[in-house]
Amino acid sequence: MTRADRTDGAAPAHGSLLDATVALDYTSGPGHAPGVGRYVRELVRALVRLPARNAFPLELLEVGRAPRPMEGSPLGLEDAPSTGPHFSRRITRLPRRAVALGERAPRLARLVLGPSRRAGLLHRVAPDWPPLGAVPFSIAVAEFAPPGSAAAESQARSCLAAAGVIVFSADAAARVESLYGVPPDRIFRSPVGSEHWQRDLEESSAQRAVAPPPIRPTRDILVLGAIRAARFPVEALAAFDVLRQRRADARLLFVGRPGDAAAALQEAVGHLVVRHGQAAVRWIDEPEEARMPRCVAGATLLLHLAEDEASPVTPLEAARMGLPLIASKLPAFEEVLGESAGSWFVSESDPVEIADALELGLAAGSDPEFRRQRADSAKPFTWEAAALAHCAAWKRMLGRQ
Template identity: 25%
Template sequence: MKIALDYTSAARQRAGIGRYTRSLIRALAQYDTTNQYALYVPRDAQYLDDTRAFPKNFRITRAPLSERYMVAMWQRARIPLPVETFTGALDIFYSPDFVLPPTRAKKKILTVHDLSFKRVPETAVPNLKWYLEDAVPRAVQRADLILADSDATRADLIELFDAPAARIQTLYSGYDEFFHPITTEHELARVRTTYQLTKPFVLHVGTIEPRKNLARLIQAFARLPQRGEIELVIAGGRGWMYDEIYAAPQKFGVSASVRFIGFTPDADLPALYSLAELVAYPSLYEGFGLPVLEAMACGAAVVTSNNSSLPEVAGDAALLIEARDVDALAFAMQKILDDSSLRAQLKQRGLVQAQKFSWQKSAQQLHAAFKL
């Protein structure tokens, strides 16, 4: 079969859906050496280093147009130029990023990661929200098979878009093999030095944007009695609508103890997770919540929210709190910091819980979905 994959997010985004797509397709390339794959990317693709190691049945197909132009043409102007103009004839087209282009493929498969623009619309940039409210329902209607990141997202698709349950499968994410507990002092010392980590710290990993609930996390951190002895380290690139987040440390009197270290390369994350006293991820809504899984795989104790997909990912290996309850978040963090036995228990449970997820399982399920 000839299968085209929209590899745009992998080629254009370092984090988020870009990371998801790179990891999933890397695992697929290790699993399937038979079908012929065209990885469709726009002219302005940037991150293609991973594809150099792909087998010969995976090839890059670069369109002569930019990502922005393609979105405008296909999703806004709705010009029906089929993707086969760039890829050639197809049996299957798979998009891992919410929307579908015009295609004559026999089977169209779509991943919808979350419906945050419907569930927590106040956290979305208005223009993007309007775009997704128009483009995603159309793609859901056209898709022969929809892959949801979690049972929670699957339920959202059925409730909010009236998508037929029979056309939706849950396809969980995995974590890359380099996410494991780091015990070598050389690597731990390297990361300590790189990020100037001289005190014990609470860690958050994720894009700086309102849905991550960082202003409340900073407020809860300010209520910890030992806040002068511990830091809150926030790792993630700037996203959108972040002014309130960056103003929060001063507002709550913890400017000296809250550090924004910016986008963190994947290679540094396992040591950061391993060094942290705990990982706090009190998101308002997640389609999956990959940092929770990666933190558990590295043996970190985790506090996360009891909403959306997060209980599915965390299982019994994290303390779950109501995301908007600052007191509950502060209490949960304090409980882990004070109780070494609980911390050790959560770390062990997290390692076990993480083993339930793998990119290899995800790739095998995706491969099975390609059958006509």
């Protein structure tokens, strides 16, 4: 048996985009602070604030017993305006193993997990999940799985079966076509927003009647994300070692949960602190989302090395807080920030090149006027625009059925 909790949002509105409802896998929204969780939260937050005539009614589906640390105000559902589209939220508290049985009984899975018969489309954020059989779906691709892996096979299978694939860069669109064989007319581009941390910082400062944090005397080089080999944490540390040997006054701050490179990073940090002292590096391995806005705002720059990200969301959010960017040479980053002052794109394997860029970025990030201009340059990237792009894509997908 399953226990389902359903919470209705604004009353159904007439004049919606189409009569069909769009269901959305919302599980990671309240359950996972960064990454895909942030995408889902901010997308839905923006969708429920669109005028009803511009948006689809939504069914937010959550599956599993995992904790929901982002529940409440971070979701932005409780204060959704009455002028927005109707939305409902359904939580099915079944263990993941039981949910997986839905692959063998898709009709039963749809009955137990949703969506309702009103839903014409399910928007997925993960391949093959939740297992709802023949329900037409769209899927978002924000990162490409390693070539030849089981995850890549699953991603390819889902992209080919989808009514449409939503991507966040021109390069990602070309790769979905070339790698997975998805026809161009089933690939849709959406922007991403940049205002999430800035909004939360302003709201928390207003509630606490305190000013936003000043730039710290100790210049922090911020590295965000799980400590995985695909994010090159040891290479970041090697470049920081070169920088400190030049007597640069800075600290390297990792913020992310342990991943497959955690042990290698700990070993490398042990060698580095012998040369430069304990204060040179800090790793926050259990980040709290409520503290992230002030953490980012107080940093001097973002160092963002990655192997195959296909969304510029983290660099854009840091730019909205005024931070310069040192990043991998990935098209998703270069497409939106390549022409802006304060962005340097580097090779992960060249610590000297990264250190050179860090010196330039530290100087820029210490200049209040630069930070103001940098923040202004990211303002056009909004989650409202992303929500509208998703609705336009869903309308075309549903129009084909």
